[in-house]
Amino acid sequence: MENKKINLTHLSKQQLQDCLVEVGEKPFRAKQIWNWIYSRGVKSFEEMTNISKEMREIFTQNFSLNRPEISQDILSSDGTRKWLVRFSDCKEVEAVFIPEETRGTLCISSQVGCTLACKFCHTGTQMLVRNLEFHEIVAQILIAKDLLNDWDKNNRKLTNIVFMGMGEPFFNYENVAKAVKILNDAEGLDLSNRKITISTSGLVPEILRCADELKTNLAISLHATNDKLRTDIMAINKKYPLKELLAACKVYNQKNPNQKITFEYVMLKDVNDQELHARELINLINRSNVNVKINLIPFNPWDGCEYGRSDIEQILKFQQILKNGGVISPIRKTRGDDVLAACGQLKSLSQREQKLRK
């Protein structure tokens, strides 16, 4: 019986309204229910105290508010928390919560596995299994807020969202767009675009679409300063080379002067961390005239990867050259290393476990 019920957290706001009208409710109720689900985080209809008892019973008979399962909940020694989220078809993705003094960032996934196979990325070794539905993207936030006990609007633990988990968000553009709309909704989760960052390997048409439609912050996985090297480590560069990528970023800047663009630069020992690369990077930024912040990311190694992490001396030297060239580039602290929760290490553990079990 249970599975015949319509899960209201799988619906857009309009679909929710249509659904309520079908069971005899007034359309304006949709707003209240939406608020209960996305602003207060209730998981049962009994808690919806401004709805009549009769209606709550009808809702309980016809609808559910079930979340996906959490198959693992792992706390790192530095406070980072990683969840393995299991959907109804048993496919799993990871979401990572990174608490900091002034904010709490949830890193969410957009696909099971990834469409691409960048050489330095662990997720890339997992063949794409499927795109996430928009509600599966949103569910990662609902689950995180449940587990963090974070439904008090005046004292938020989860303040920022980054699409830096598993998958290439722009290969699942439609679902990501619908999810962002739900995150933005002031009557619900109320996370503004200033608090949302979409990270992409550099899909030019979707960057341009995003500039007009979603208008979130953007993180570009740059990682190399010339086409030859970038194509070698990120095959997508063949399709959208640096010149086109930078031109798209420029358009993004122009259309969204208040949104941030960050270039992510993963430091791979002896591959992209030399003085000449730092100089190339300065030139690239100056020539393209893009308003961008650089993030230097110490590479997170994983078993079987051909790359190593640049020495800290080399990273600091690289950073200094950029600084001398007028380019500021903070070094990102790696978090959650001990629970394989750091960027680029996300790959469903259970997939590995499933293999072992076979």
Ligand code: SAH
């Ligand atoms: N597919 C999107 C978003 C997910 S990857 C993208 O590529 O941008 C999130 C970030 O982690 C990207 O900047 C990616 O390049 C980086 N990353 C991947 N593997 C990494 C690793 N092993 N160490 C450090 N960062 C890594």
Ligand code: SF4
């Ligand atoms: Fe996919 Fe991003 Fe990893 Fe490349 S870096 S394989 S696009 S998740």
